């Protein structure tokens with residue numbers, strides 16, 4: 096197929112040969128065209144000629160968001176402005192955003208990567224796809240837009256917000272594919288169910304991205320509107336969505352390895368970890384003209400596997416993001432990730448996908464309150480059941496996290512909903528010292 100289906104089934108050797116060739120091209124491009132990269136490579140004592148095999152990637156220095164911020168807005172571009180046809184920027188609310196640039200070729204590669212992921216999730220040219228991501232500088236909407244069009248779908252670029260209208264369009268236009276953040280997906284699916292329109296919808300597939308879609312959010316959406324949900328992954332810094340995505344086996348996200356080289360490192364030491372170990376994902380895009388970068392620290396924790404998948408694709412797979420090195424909370428000296436808390440919460444009956452973690456200091460000690468939203472307000476009156484549920488959550492969290500926390504069950508619809516990424520952690524430890 097025109098979007099290089101063959102690249103999805105290459106042998107490991109073929110993949111690695113292509114990756115090495117493209118890695119060398121990328122490193123040369125960075126060194127020759129971007130003074131900042133030349134400077135940090137010289138400082139680390141690495142020349143492009145030192146990259147003789149794939150493992151040599153570890154000789155290159157790691158890069159991070161700080162490098163991108165320091166060179167805002169155009170400092171890391173490797174193409175002349177006249178060759179750049181599009182820019183995007185991160186949605187971060189603090190400081191200067193991260194800017195990414197695309198040449199015509201970069202857009203082609205982006206559409207290719209997305210078309211593969213979209214196809215792997217079972218979408219075909221017969222589908223009608225509603226993009227409920229916010230259009231704008233954010234990469235998500237455009238990436239999916241280009242990829243869906245490449246597959247041949249009819250795209251409905253509704254953008255985010257105005258949920259009533261989203262449902263009306265979904266019903267009237269007979270939308271079959273929904274593109275959204277998982278939290279917005281949960282919200283829309285709840286609304287569709289409450290309004291009784293879920294049975295009239297033609298939705299069959301959802302591609303969710305931009306934040307982690309937990310198995311529990313997936314179950315919730317599938318239960319509310321009866322669709323197959325797949326997850327995909329990418330970052331503005333690396334060109335947006337398109338790094339990896341799930342096939343219908345949904346047993347890890349297939350990495351577009353001909354365009355991205357992934358490593359997993361120990362976030363503290365920077366050491367590269369062997370296959371199967373959990374660590375920070377470090378990614379080198381292999382074909383970017385306008386905005387090349389090497390060894391970018393994603394701050395996302397994941398594992399890699401090179402085992403072939405049941406679907407027949409031979410591309411390596413990454414797990415869903417298991418947590419953020421940023422989100423790691425240190426509570427009483429213990430490392431805690433929101434994903435650990437989710438794994439407990441979503442096995443319980445009577446509670447929905449919405450929760451909040453509140454950190455405080457009391458008598459100079461950290462405390463963690465886990466607020467969880469009930470599905471059924473009536474449970475609040477049934478004290479025996481309510482207490483039993485609270486105790487069960489409390490003891491399960493204690494055994495998973497290895498620390499005490501306070502569990503509060505709150506009425507339905509009391510925890511703030513987000514149309515973009517959900518904000519789960521409220522850290523008040525520096526505000527209410529006692």
Ligand SMILES: [Zn+2]
Nearest residue numbers: 342344404406
């Ligand atoms: Zn697969």
